[in-house]
Amino acid sequence: MRWRITDAKDYLQAKDYIDTAVIPLINIRVNNHFKMAAEKGEFTQLISEELERQLKGRVYLLPPYTYVDRNEITVQGLKDLREELITEFPHVVLLTSDESWSAEEALGKMIVTPSVPLEHLNDSLKRKILDERTAEILNVLLQLWSTS
Numbered sequence: 001m002r003w004r005i006t007d008a009k010d011y012l013q014a015k016d017y018i019d020t021a022v023i024p025l026i027n028i029r030v031n032n033h034f035k036m037a038a039e040k041g042e043f044t045q046l047i048s049e050e051l052e053r054q055l056k057g058r059v060y061l062l063p064p065y066t067y068v069d070r071n072e073i074t075v076q077g078l079k080d081l082r083e084e085l086i087t088e089f090p091h092v093v094l095l096t097s098d099e100s101w102s103a104e105e106a107l108g109k110m111i112v113t114p115s116v117p118l119e120h121l122n123d124s125l126k127r128k129i130l131d132e133r134t135a136e137i138l139n140v141l142l143q144l145w146s147t148s
Contacts, residue, residue, distance in 0.1 A: 001056060
């Protein structure tokens with residue numbers, strides 16, 4: 001399910017089964033970091049969408065949380081968002097390709113998945129990489145669900 005009215009209606013009818021909110025974290029950078037930020041953002045989006053597709057009915061994909069710098073304001077904004085969501089979703093998972101979040105533990109479950117430059121790969125290789133990375137994240141989610 002995604003952040004749209006039709007899915008919101010469906011969620012309200014089936015919310016006992018949808019226990020995980022997934023929030024993609026996307027860094028917006030320009031100048032020297034423009035291409036790398038776009039690559040990581042695109043990869044995070046693709047992985048998030050694939051995760052939602054495979055786990056439809058169990059996860060709710062929220063809009064990306066975009067930020068310029070990982071700083072106190074960004075972290076506080078994510079804490080506030082998590083506090084808002086935790087009232088509806090027992091599990092709030094942040095997903096990103098930005099390695100700077102690797103050590104952040106105050107925000108709950110953070111999955112950092114390194115991006116792969118997809119621009120020059122053929123479609124079948126892209127699909128294979130996305131499937132492999134999604135499978136790794138599914139294992140993390142299964143462990144999270146089994147411990148709660």
